[in-house]
Amino acid sequence: MEVACAGEEWCPVTATGKLIGRKWHPVVIMELYLAETLGFNELQRAVGGISNKVLSDTLEDLEAKGFVDREIANEKPVRVEYSLTEFGESLEPVIRAMAEWGVDHLEPPEGTEMVSLPDDFY
């Protein structure tokens, strides 16, 4: 494969990092992949530990970049559904590589419950 990096400004690795290299972007993408469709609060619970402001910012950014689709499914009560676009789904190999590396090389804190990642996640 070809990569531009040597002395150049643009590099696919850096460019990719700019797109998904924020604290919660990878997990949000992963949770959306696993669940297919999630509401705002569902997503917040699924991700765990993220504030609503930051989740809102994250989703706004992911939507602007074309990774996430936002659909208003209902009004009264308000129901908004988030899901991955095809472009967003194309990131699976990257997310999976990060997940696999983390599982293989990092130690989870005591008492962490592990959740299975389906085989078709790839």
Place this chain on the structure above:
Amino acid sequence: MEVACAGEEWCPVTATGKLIGRKWHPVVIMELYLAETLGFNELQRAVGGISNKVLSDTLEDLEAKGFVDREIANEKPVRVEYSLTEFGESLEPVIRAMAEWGVDHLEPPEGTEMVSLPDDFY
């Protein structure tokens, strides 16, 4: 595979992102992988567009995390050599996934010269 994410604090994807999710970390790792060993200024040129202060910070962080080995190869003239540790090399699949995704899905700016990534980079 197993992943902890649902409602938990710890998640391998996020944890991995915390380690290499800074602007220049992936490229620095990639350049060190490609070249095996580089001096400070060599590395700065190879990466392209990074200031010496930020490169210094980046290397300090990567060294503290065990990804990079720093060796003083000579004094007068001073020569310091940076290379990947085994732990650092273990990140190849992640970096490669990012590189491949970037090549497949992003458009480089006009006039960008592409450099080959060897097949054994994996």
Place this chain on the structure above:
DNA sequence: CGGCATCCACATGGATACTG
């Protein structure tokens, strides 16, 4: 339920100049 408004703290990066 699905947010937005504020305000704040800190992390990160960039530019420039200087040094042994």
Place this chain on the structure above:
DNA sequence: CAGTATCCATGTGGATGCCG
């Protein structure tokens, strides 16, 4: 050659409260 020292701008995230 390989950094350090400043200084500054911005990005990013976190806490809290309120709203239709």
